[in-house]
Amino acid sequence: MSASVSSITGRTRVHPPGTVRDLDAAAEAAGAMMRALGIDPDDPATPDLALTPRRLAAAYAELLTPDEFDMTTFENAQEYDEMVLVRDIPMQSVCEHHLLPFVGRAHVAYLPAERIVGLSKLARVVAHFASRPQTQERLTTQIASHLDEHLRPRGVGVVIEAEHTCMTLRGARAPGSSTTTSSLRGVIKESPASRAEFLALVGRVSR
Ligand SMILES: Nc1nc2c(ncn2[C@@H]2O[C@H](COP(=O)(O)OP(=O)(O)OP(=O)(O)O)[C@@H](O)[C@H]2O)c(=O)[nH]1
Ligand SMILES: [Zn+2]
Structure with missing residues (x-):
C-alpha cells in the first residue's frame, strides 16, 4: 500500500503504488451502474450521455492516480x-x-x-x-x-x-x-x- 521508494543522495523517488487499470472495463461497469440507476446512456433523446460512462471512468482514474515525484x-x-x-x-x-x-x-x-x-x-x-x-x-x-x-x-x-x-x-x-x-x-x-x-x-x- 505504501509508495515504493529508492534513495539517491538528497532525493527520494516517490512512485505511485502499482495499479492495473482497465478503462474499458470501468466504462462498461459505469454504464451498467447508470442503467441500474435508471439513466440510459444510449437514450437518443440525450446523446451527450453516450460518452458519460467513459468520462466517469476516466475521471475516477485521474482522481485516483498519484503523481510520481522526487522528494528533493x-x-x-x-x-x-x-x-x-x-x-x-x-x-x-x-x-x-x-x-x-x-x-x-x-x-x-x-x-x-x-x-x-x-x-x-x-x-x-x-x-x-x-x-x-x-x-x-x-x-x-x-x-x-x-x-x-x-x-x-x-x-x-x-x-x-x-x-x-x-x-x-x-x-x-x-x-x-x-x-x-x-x-x-x-x-x-x-x-x-x-x-x-x-x-x-x-x-x-x-x-
Ligand atoms: N472517520 C471518517 N469517516 C468518514 C470519512 N469519510 C467518510 N466517512 C464516514 O463514513 C461513514 C460510512 O458510514 P455508513 O453508515 O457505512 O454509510 P452511510 O449509510 O452512507 O452513512 P451516512 O453517510 O450517514 O448516510 C459515514 O459516517 C461517513 O461520514 C473520513 O475521512 N473519516
Ligand atoms: Zn464518504
Whole structure:
C-alpha cells in the first residue's frame, strides 16, 4: 500500500503504488451502474450521455492516480532550526466509503535537523497520498509518516481541514460542516511550546 521508494543522495523517488487499470472495463461497469440507476446512456433523446460512462471512468482514474515525484532534500547548511510551515495547501481526495470527494486545505510543518526539503515537495506529498480512496485520518497520518521517514526532522506537524461531500451533499446533509484532523511527531508532539507554536502558526484552523 505504501509508495515504493529508492534513495539517491538528497532525493527520494516517490512512485505511485502499482495499479492495473482497465478503462474499458470501468466504462462498461459505469454504464451498467447508470442503467441500474435508471439513466440510459444510449437514450437518443440525450446523446451527450453516450460518452458519460467513459468520462466517469476516466475521471475516477485521474482522481485516483498519484503523481510520481522526487522528494528533493538539501543539506541544512545554515543550520536553520526554527519551524518551517507551508499553510493552505489545496487538498482534494476521495472518501473510501462513498468514493465522493472531500476537499479542503492542508497545513504541513517540520522542524529541520540535518536536511531541509524542497518546499513544493510538501504540497506534492499531500497530493500523492490524497490520490487514492482515503479517510481524512489516514491521509493526515500518511503525510506525517512520510516526512518523518524521508526527512528525519526533529518534528512534524500536519493539519487538514476538509469538507466531505458525502455528508454535505447527501446523507446527513450538513452543508458548511468541516472536519479537522492533525498528526504530530517528535518535538512538535512532545514539547508543549513547540506544539503551541505550530498551532499558532497554523492559526486559522479554529475560525
Ligand atoms: N472517520 C471518517 N469517516 C468518514 C470519512 N469519510 C467518510 N466517512 C464516514 O463514513 C461513514 C460510512 O458510514 P455508513 O453508515 O457505512 O454509510 P452511510 O449509510 O452512507 O452513512 P451516512 O453517510 O450517514 O448516510 C459515514 O459516517 C461517513 O461520514 C473520513 O475521512 N473519516
Ligand atoms: Zn464518504
